Structures are given as structure tokens and as C-alpha cells.
Amino acid sequence: MQISIRKLSKRYSGGKYALREVDLEIGSGMFGLLGPNGAGKTTLMRILVTMLEPSSGEVLVDGHALHKYRKQVRQMTGYLPQDFSIFSKLKVWEFLDYVASLNGVRAKRARLAKIDQLLEDVGLFDVRDRRSSKLSGGMKRRLGIAQTLIGDPRIMIVDEPTTGLDPEERVRFRNLLADLSVKDMIILLSTHIVGDISSTCANVALLNAGKIVFDGSPDELISAAKGKVWKVSAGVEESDRLKEKYPVISTVPSDNGYELRLVADDISVKGAVPVDPNLEDAYIFFMKSLGYDEPKGNNSDL
């Protein structure tokens, strides 16, 4: 299974580019699409699920042009949109039943069995008769995953699935995705939260302002940041000065002031120790190198 994205651009009627000449190769397994809010992730997702037409470029699914084979692609795709909500008047199982039948699961018995199985898998079996409007945020997101899986998709596109979830639900959700990633399917996970993909994604792409700024494995991303992440102990005044000068990943209070973890090409500060970067460090490093300055200070979602 391979999705090839070639020079894909999307320009909205106002003239603003949401995507600009994006090239990506997505193979089986989980693929993380990382980028800040407004980077163009959702636009890319919507193009991939045939809800939106690109302005130029093309998408090939196993070598077949997406715009010619919408029917087939829709058949093999499961989609969990951002801010997923459900018909409030339908019960949990009814909603899945509706989606299942639209995905071509015709035999009623098989459909119901599958629904129950999936509800078991995502831990919603006990609430199968509950109205969708009565579910918690996490439950809804799990129901969302269940509905993407109901048609046995070969491509699963999940847009910002963990936004707004509490840590426990988020962990649960990541585990769910991790279990799926071993299957022979493409899972395209778009997120602005690095933690969502660090453990599971074989490949990752960084999207910023409609452009792919990195495409490779998480390790490559990390190694690109090697030698650029430092740990510095500093007093209160010094730390303020450092925060202004460098992107700071974390600040931990210590006996003499603070212990800062920051990104810099080179640093001439006394006591600065290079450390091995992790994925978050690498993400910040990339964003910083592109002039994206949001990560200055703490990012609570990390």
C-alpha cells in the first residue's frame, strides 16, 4: 500500500495557499504528520479522503490517481475528522451500523457482530445503547476510531485525534493506535502533539505553512538535531536572558535557579552541556530553524 503525493497544492479562493507543492510518499504502517496549527494538515487530510479537490498536483494510491478512483479510495479509507462529533439522536451501535452499511457491510448479522467486536476493542461495549450525545469526549474519540475501522479500511486517516483529551484518555488512545499500526495498512495520523507519534510512527513528516519541511523516520529527525540541544543551569537573571535568546524546551527549578533545556546551534554559556535530543527537541529545533517561534517557553501539550 503506497500513497504518493506529488506537487500537491491547495489554494483557497482568498488566494491563501494551504498547501504548496507538497511531495510525500506514505507507505504501510503509521505515518505521522506533524505540524503547528494552521500548517495545512487538515487540508491535506481532506484531500486524501476526497472531500476536497487540490488546486494542482496529484495523489496516487498504489499508482492510481485519486481523482479518478474516488469510489475505490473512499471504499478503502477510514476517516476520523478533527473535532469529531456524532448524530446526537443515534445510539452508539446505530451510528456504527449506519457507517458500516455505508462501507458496504451488507449482511446484518455480520455487521452487528462486527460492531460488537469493535465496541469491545475500543472499550465502548457497555455504552452501546447510549445516545451518542451522552458520551464523554474520550468515548466519542474512541467511537470515532471504531467507525474508521468498521469497513476494514486499508487506509486510515486520523486528524488531530487527541486534542482536548485528558492524559489518561490520550495514553489509551495512543495504545489503541499502536495496536493498529502493526496491521498491513496505512495509518496517517495528523497532529500538532509530538507525543502522539513518538512511540509508534515509522515515518514522520513535518508540515509548516503548507510545506513539508522534513520527511523521514523519527530517528532521522532526531539525528538532525543532534548537538543542537543543550542543558544549562542558570540563575534567575541568566535564565531570563537565555529564554530571550534561545528556544527553551523545558525549565526545571533547581537549587541555584533553573535548569534549562534549550535549542541552539552553538552556545557559549558556561556550564552548557550538550544532550541527546528526543523527538520533541528535534521538532522544536526544526520549527526554530524555520523561524517558527511558538515553542519558546513551555508547550503544555508536549
Next chain:
Amino acid sequence: MINFYFIGRIAFYEARLLLRSWGFRIFSGLVLIILALVNIAIVLRSVSTPYYISSLSGSLPLNSLKLFNIFQGIIVALMATEFFKRDRKHDSVQVVLASSFSNVEYFLGKALGIFSVFLLLNMLVLSITFVIHFFFSSTIFALQPYLLYTLLISLPTLIFMIGLSFFLSSLLRSQAVVFFILLAYSFLVIVFIGAPFIGLFDSYAFYLPLMWSDFIGLGNIHSILLIRLFYVLLGLSFFFVSPLLFKRLRQSALSNTVTGSLSMVCLVLVVILGFSYTNGKYADRKYRHQLKESSQGFRETQSTTILSYDIQLEHTGKKISATAQLDMVNESPTALDTILMTLNPGLKVESVTQGSRPLNFRQDNHLLHVTPTEPIQSEDSIGLTISYSGKIDERYCFLDIEKERYESRYRLWIYDIPKHYAFVTSDFVHLTPECGWYPISGLPPGAAYPAMATPSYSKYTLTVTTPKSLTAISQGKPETRTQGDTIQHTFKPEVLLPKISLTIGSYQVHEITIDNLTYSLYVRPGHDYFTPLMDHIQDNDILTEQLIRPSLDQLEVFLGVYYPYKRLSLVEVPINIISYHRLWTVAHETVQPQLTFIPEMATINTYGQLRFPLDQERALRSRQVPVALSGIQRGALWRFINWNLMGNTDYIDPATVKTIDRMRRNKIGFNFKADIETQFDLLPNFVSFNSQVVSTRWPVLNFALESYMRKRVAAPLVMYRQTESGLSPEEESNLDLKDRSLAAMITDPDLETAVVHGALQAKAQTLLALIEAKYGEENFNGKITSFLTRQKHSIITEQDLTDFLFSLGDISLREIVDEWYTGSQIPGYIMGDVESYDVIEGERKRTQVKFLIANPTSVDGITKIKLRDRPQRGGPPPDIYSRALLIPAKTTIQVGFVTDQPPASMTVETFVSQNIPVSIDMPFYERRVLREENPFRGEISKPYERSDLFPEDEIIVDNSDPGFEIPGMAKQHWLSRILQNLFNVKEDSTVFTGMNLLDPPAFWTQSTNQDFYGEFVRSAYLKKSGEGKDRVVWNVEIKETGDYDISFYHSISRRMRQGVRARQQQAADRSGGSSSQRRGKKFFSVSVRNGTEEVEIDLSETGQGWNLIGSFQLDAGPNKIELSDKNDDGYVLADAVKWVKRDAGKRRVAARKHIFEDK
């Protein structure tokens, strides 16, 4: 390839979502409750719902579905647009939309979902209606209307509204805007554009003629199907184009092409259907016009008189075939080369033979030109045999009826009934002479002259062959003979008749013969709703003897003519059968010799439901009054018979008259002014079918004679038609006749027939009153009766009439009728010095009534003076004395009566005159003291001078005089000006509005009332009382400086007084004060020598007539007096003001005394 599985699943869940939506539940729940309540109200006896709302088997389902359809349209719009709104808002739909189905499948699924839910709702509505109808109502039941109305009303609208909603929702983003557009559209259709434009825009089928008849179903369903299919396809066209506009990437190019093409195909079909619908309607118009035109070419063509008919008719399926043997004579003075005849254009003439020789003939639409072997000389006879067959073309019927009336809707409440004039179906045939089912000589009635028909009285023999299960009904006693599957009925009416009819159908017959007269009632099986209601009258013989016979006897006495036939039948016919008033006869097509056609279930007959006895019984029982049910039931039947068959001999109170008038107008779409129910009465059997006046010089004379005869039966009604709501029908006719002759009105193609008809009726009354006055009422009454009897079964020519009148006295008919017919002026009368006082004559006390009446116009006039007693309880005031009074042109007459009994009032009927009100009712309020005097009887007349009634030194400015002015009245609001221009509204200077004192108008509005001042028109301006800012002004030119008495005319009608008194009493009761203090005040400003003087008049001290405002010193030249709208009594009346120079008063009285005392 369309995937039906997906469509089904989408539909399933969309339906489920819709059913769970609270908006839908609440809305549809409310609708169901409302409809159930409406249905319950209709069938519940304690709610007095008019009978016609529930009389027919189709009424309940039609009512339910028509009302539901409107709600349905609105809910569909709301729900469909709501769906699209949801689609945009929720990402759950994104999940759905990311699935693999095409846009078309998605739309189809959604539409199917909505459709199925509404179908369910339809079923619920129908079930509720069915349960109420079948189990709880007395309305007859038929299943077909339920199915048909769903298919023809509800489903097409549903499909159309879904299509339209989807289309608009796909096109426009804002749900609110789409919903608003749909709501506005629905409103527009129901209120404005649905009914006109031949119903093309009636997407709700709210005005489509869809009433079901148990006899014939929907009748001609063709055009209904066209227009409903038009909406189905238009809906589909909108629907199929919607997926193309939908903002989801298409899944297959093919499906888009297919839906686009489908939309186009539907649109093309819509255009074709729309075209054939409108074209059909316009083609009908054109065809009728063509028929009329082709008649016109033969206006002057003479034809034969048919002496006898022998018609053999076979009814097979939807066709008839017939052979008619005619014996004719040429009564014209010249020889005839061609015989001109008329036959329905749908019937094709196959052969015409004279003896055994075939003749040349030409059938040109309805006209049949037969060339005999040799010209028929004057007074020669000829026998023809004409064979023809085919279907009846209904467009031929009522060619003389103008487009507006012919195309007007036949509507009972919200039920539109398809109009029909004749039927030939496999199980029902209805052929009246109007449809031309047998050949007649010459042109159709009314074709040559708009107000004349030339009937010939012929001997008829009719033999009808029809399937055995059916009964044939025609004139005369039928002889039947069965032949295999068919039955042959032969009818031979005993007397000569002007026409015959034929009705064939499945009938149940009730028949009895009393005194050689056979009474029959033909009712469709299952329609006998009356027998159970008449269960306490068991003996039919007694019923007939006690009810019908006495009524008929009474009618004979009133008319002075015997019922001329041996049979009298009532025949139930489909509700669709309609007839129109004609200009040459009072007879309707619903009445044929010996037969009266009663519309299905007596739906539009007064007291048709006969349910009244049951209600009355219940009311009495609840009051524990012992009731004789047979008496009550007999009463109900008597009422039905008298109201419908005998003209109106019953007393009707004014309120009922008004209600009936209003009902009739709305219901039937007729707009006739002066008739209470006249569609079914037996009068034509005595008059029109017996003999008819034929005069090319005065074509309307027959109508005049017939309406004179009618008045013998229905006289008491006239005075009670005086209404408070504007003008009475007679007054409207008088306004129409002002400056216009009857002859001019009849030949004016731009006039509405209703107007002509009203004028004709008014003129007819005048003519007969005139003749009565000339010959003496009783003398004329008796002689005209014997004249009519002598003229039995023949036409009455001008010569016959002239001879007849000459025999009464040496007065020429021509002289009277010419002026009556062609005169364009109408008289007007001024009354004065009306007084009533007691006198002693010999030993007896009697009452003297004296008055002046003047006719200042240049045409002779006729009035009827009636002295009346007090109104009796439940009845009109009886006449103490009544006489016609001729008032020649420019003459003043003093009239004196002496009566034994003091009259309570005097009424002057002015017939066709300039007077408004047309009937002046003057109560004698105060009785004068006894006077010793020689009573005065008779009339003294003198040439009219204005000073007879108006002293020269008296100046009166009335509210219709030029001196009267309403400041600010001329200013018209710009919006009203624009609207007036836009809709081309012409201002009518003679519009009076109704006088409603409980809710007086906010602006000065002219009303008429007999208590107001006026020479011919007794009018005053009425306004709701205000702050004193709105004023009226009477301007006068004073010739001589001096002291003047200024008076105003104070008037308040009896009815007004009663209402006001009641109100004052209430107010007095509340305040604890005296009611006499609450009559209000009038505030005048009088222009005097040195400025203005304000005068306040306490109305509790004023009486009816002239009341003094005061004496003022006035300068010669323009002067004025103003009245403000200030008053605490709710309203202000502004009538007339009078200036009299002081010290001239004595002279005036003396002068008046002298007018007649010299003689």
C-alpha cells in the same frame, strides 16, 4: 450504476433521525391534533358545522388532506433545509460523506428518508380521518377518495417541496434564507397565486376542483392529472439538479451526467405538461368563442317549429347513439331553403332523411344545416329523421354565460367542485336540454339575442335503451321492456313540453301516487340518509299528503295556476352539476318539466341535512320537554320542501337573509344580487315550461313576467333586504340603471351578467307594479292568471300580450314597455309632511295618514305605499293597507289614507328610482292628539315646484351637496395613490359603506339610512369620535345680511337607537347614573359677523329631524359652519345643515298650508 442498498440505508437512517427530531415531532404532533380536532368539530353535532362541510363522501378526506398538505409543505421545507444545515455543521456527516457512495445516491437516500416519513404521516392523517369518518360520523363513506386524494394532493406536493427544498438548499448556503423563501412561496400560493392563472401555480392543490362524487368520481380527471404530474416532474427536475450543485466531489462522472439528463428530461416534460394544461384551458375558451361567433352569423335566419319528436336513444359505455324523427312546420312567412338546427358538436350526424330519401346536410360545430328536397313553403310541414352518435362536448353548454361566471370556481368552504353540465359515462348519464343532446330548431337559447330564447312546445316520445342495471328518468311515465342485458324505457309526456331531459343511473326509487299525481324520489343507493332521520314518520302517504300536497296547493293558490303535470320527481344528481341564471328566464337548468335535480346528498340545499329535528329533539329533551318526534321531523321536511321547492313562503329574519346571501355568493361563486335560493323551486313548472313570452322587440319581457309570478310567491322578503351593510342589491341595481336604459345594459358586452340580472329584476318589478297601478292590482292579478292559463303550452307573442292588455283597458303595451325598456332616466321621489293622527268620522275614531310625495324628475314613476302594523313576534309587520301609486313626472301629490287601525309605520317602496334607500320606512313615532276634522282620502296632485317641499327662504346644505367639505380629505396618501395606479382602481363616487355604530370608521365615511336627511339619497357621514381635530364644513352663500336660525339634521335609526340605548344603559348601570345623560354632544363652530362662535349641543335634548343650533347674525356672502369629531358617545354623524332667515318662518308655514287647500 446506482447502488440501491446505499440509498435504502441512507433513507433508513435519515428517516430515523427525522423521526427522532423534536422539531418534527412537535410540529407533526400539533398538526395531527389540529386535524383531528377539525374533523371532530365537523362531525360533532353540538358544533353547528354547515352541512355541506361533511355531506359528501369525499369531504372529510379532502378537508384533512388539503389542510395537512399546507402543513406538510412547511414541515418538509423546514426539515429538508434543517438537514442541509446539519450536513454543513457536523463532522459526523463528513464521516458519512467520506464513504463510498455517489452524490445522487446520497440525495436519493435522503429524499427517500424524508418522503417515507411524510408518507407515514399521511397515513396517520388518513387513519385519524378514517376512524372519525367511519365510526363517528353520519357522512357516507367511500374508500376511493382516500386513495385518490393522497395520490393527487399530498404526494405531488410532497415530491415538489422536497425537490424545491433540496434545490434551494444546494444553491444557497443560509438555511434561514432558504426556509424563508419556501415559507413565503407557500404563503403566496395559498393566498394569492394559487387560485388565478387557471390554477397553474397551485402547487398545493388548494384550489383544484377535486371533490369526489359517488356518481361519477372526479369527473374529468385529465386536467387534474396533467397539473399534478407537472408538479411531480418539476419537483423531480429540481431534485435531480441538486446533486450537481452539492459541494461534495463527485464519485462518478456518469452519475452526474445521468442526473443532469434526468433533470433536463423532467424539465422538458414539465414544459410539455404545462403547455398542454394551459393550452387545453385556453383552447376551451377559444372553442366556446368560436361556437358563439358561428351562431352570430345566423342570428336572423328563420327556422322551422318542431311539433313532435320521436327519439330512439341507445346508451352504450361513454357514447350515445340516437335517431330522432321530427315533425316540423315552417311558421315563418317565407319559404325555407335550408333548415337550421342545433345539436351538441360532440355528436356527429350520420344521416338525415326525409321519408326514405337521404338529404344533404352540413354539420358545422353545433350548427346543422339540412337542405330539404325542395324549399319548405310558409305553413308547410316536413318530417325529418336524423341519426347521430358520439359523446357530449360540455364546452357547448351555457354559451351565453360570460367567461368570468363560466370559469368561476364552484367552491364549498375549502372544497372546489369540478363543474359539469352533462355526463355520459358507462353507469351514469345526465342530459339536459342545455347540452343539446337532441336537435333543436334554430340557434341555442340566448345565441341570437342575449336575453331571449325561442322555445317550441312539442310532443315528445323518447325510447331509451340502456344496460339492465340502470334506471332511466325523463318526462312522462316510463314503460319498460327488458331485452337480454338491456332495458328499454319509453317516455311519452302527456302534454306539450318546451324541452326534455334524460338521466340514467343506478337509482333507488320512492314513489307514491295521490290524486292522480305521482311523486317520485330517485336517490343513489346508499344515499338515503333521510329515512333514518324520519323514523317517526312511518306512513309515506301521510307524509306526502300532509307535507308536499299542501305546499303544492299553497303554491297553486299563490300563483293562481294549477300544477300542469301528472308527475313530480326529485332526482339526485352529482354535486358537479351546475347551472347559471339566465337573462330570459328565472328557471334554472336544475329544474326541468316534472323534474327537479337535487345535488348529491342535498348538499347545497337549504335545510338539506334534515338533521335539525334530531338536534332540536336533543335540546328539548335536555330541558325535559316532552317531544313529539314525528312533529319535529315533519317540520324539518316541511322546511326543506318549502325552502327548496316552493320558493320562500317562510318568514326569514334579516340576519338569515344576510347569512344566506353571503353563503350563496361564496359557495357557488355566483354573485347574484337579489335572489334567495331559486335554483330548485317548482315555479318554472307553472310558468316557464307552460308558456313563454317571445318578443324580439323586448327580449326581456319573459323574465319580467316570470319574476312577477315569482314575487307572488316570495313577496314578503323584499323589505327585509334593507341592510346596514352599504347598499342593498336593489339599490346597487338602481345605481347601475341611473342614466342607462335596460336595453343598453342588456346589449353591453362589458357588463357583468350579475349586474344586468340585478337591474333586470328591479326593472321587472317596476314594470309589473306600473301595470298593476294602471289596471288595478286585483283586476290585473286575476286576469293575467287566466291569460296564462289560456296560453298553456305555447309561446306568447307580442300580439298576444298587446291584445291582452288592450282587453284590460285602453292602454297600449308598446307605450308602457318601450319607455320601460329603452328609457335611460329613472325617477326620484321626495317625501314631506308625513303625519298620522286620529280623526273622528261619524261615531268612529279612525286614523288619518297624510303626506306629500313629489317626483321632480322628467320621467313618470311608480311607488308602492304600505301602511304597516307593529312587527309581530317572529314575523314581518303585517300590512294594514297597501297600494301602488303612480307619480307622473314633475308632479307633487298629497296623499291621504284613513284607516281603522292606527298604523305603526309607513313604507314607500320606490322600485327603480334614484332613491337610496330604495324602500323608505317611516315610523310614526308620536301619536298626535285627537282632532276633529274631516278626514282626507285620495290624492291631489299639482305640478311640482321646489317650494312645495322646500320654502324659498330656506337654505339647506346636505352632505352630498358641493357646499359640504371635509378638510384634508382630498389629500391622498402617496402609497394609496401608487397602489391605485398600479392596480388601475377607478374611484367610484357612489360608494357607500355600511354603517356600523359599534365599530365606526376612523375616517369620515358616507353611509345611507332612511332616517338620514336627503332628497333622493338619504346619507350622512359617520366617523369614530376623536379629539376634535377632524372637522367637516358646510359652506353656504348667504344672500341677505340678517338674523338666521341655523339647524342641523339629527338622525338615528331605530336599530341604531336600540344598539346605542343598550350601550348607554350598560354605561349607566356601571356608573349608577341616568342613561339619558349619555347621548353625547355635538360641537359646532359657526362663522358669524365678528368671527366664530362655538356652540355645544346636548344630544339628549334633540329629536329626530331638524334641531336648532341657534340664531346668529350673518353677513351676506360666504358663511360656514363646522362640526368637530369630538363626542363622548363613540361616533359622530354629519348630515345636513339648514339656514332660515328669521321672521320668514311664519310666511313659510302659511305658504305651505296653501299648496293644496286651494283645490
